Amino acid sequence: QVQLVQSGAEVKKPGASVKVSCKVSGYTLTELSMHWVRQAPGKGLEWMGGFDPEDGETIYAQKFQGRVTMTEDTSTDTAYMELSSLRSEDTAVYYCATPSHSNYDILTGYYPVHFDYWGQGTLVTVSS
Amino acid sequence: QSALTQPASVSGSPGQSITISCTGTSSDVGSYNLVSWYQQHPGKAPKLMIYEVSKRPSGVSNRFSGSKSGNTASLTISGLQAEDEADYYCCSYAGSRMVFGGGTKLTVL
Numbered sequence: 001q002v003q004l005v006q007s008g009a010e011v012k013k014p015g016a017s018v019k020v021s022c023k024v025s026g027y028t029l030t031e032l033s034m035h036w037v038r039q040a041p042g043k044g045l046e047w048m049g050g051f052d053p054e055d056g057e058t059i060y061a062q063k064f065q066g067r068v069t070m071t072e073d074t075s076t077d078t079a080y081m082e083l084s085s086l087r088s089e090d091t092a093v094y095y096c097a098t099p100s101h102s103n104y105d106i107l108t109g110y111y112p113v114h115f116d117y118w119g120q121g122t123l124v125t126v127s128s
Numbered sequence: 129q130s131a132l133t134q135p136a137s138v139s140g141s142p143g144q145s146i147t148i149s150c151t152g153t154s155s156d157v158g159s160y161n162l163v164s165w166y167q168q169h170p171g172k173a174p175k176l177m178i179y180e181v182s183k184r185p186s187g188v189s190n191r192f193s194g195s196k197s198g199n200t201a202s203l204t205i206s207g208l209q210a211e212d213e214a215d216y217y218c219c220s221y222a223g224s225r226m227v228f229g230g231g232t233k234l235t236v237l
């Protein structure tokens with residue numbers, strides 16, 4: 001059973017950066033494909049990016065390219081999401097999420113892209 | 129990169145069935161059998177209910193089912209129960225990116 005535990009709430013000023021962590025237990029980070037999803041207050045879910053096991057690279061949503069960096073520390077099984085040049089519209093709960101494995105499925109012809117496990121969420125508030 | 133289109137709200141009485149639609153394009157829903165559905169209660173993280181269009185994770189009630197036709201996926205909940213009241217989101221793979229629907233609020237009357 002995978003558990004994802006995220007870092008605590010943050011308050012940042014416009015223009016600053018924030019780095020949110022997501023600690024994995026029950027599995028190792030290399031067995032998973034970590035993604036990040038955010039949710040602004042009262043709004044829907046928005047995919048920010050994640051690891052693509054087919055290419056072995058992290059892919060980012062076009063909206064966040066140039067402003068977001070997703071990294072992993074396999075020695076501690078911790079994933080990180082850093083968002084820079086923060087503005088008020090970035091106020092949201094940020095979730096890490098992952099499929100239960102990152103193996104190619106011969107039967108479907110796909111890698112899993114559904115999110116079996118989610119962190120508890122990290123509220124990032126951007127305010128002057 | 130537009131979000132998938134879902135109705136803002138649906139409602140039903142206990143015991144009834146409801147269906148939530150999720151309309152995308154030939155670049156996402158229509159091209160891949162990689163549609164998933166998530167249930168989210170207020171203040172909680174989303175929970176996976178359906179993946180790969182119609183598969184149910186272990187532990188999810190068989191009252192939840194999924195299907196797809198063309199560019200539209202659907203989530204059906206049968207035998208509505210009070211605890212089904214929540215927000216529901218569809219999500220599709222779109223070729224090196226993922227896209228969510230805008231969400232549907234389900235009210236159990």
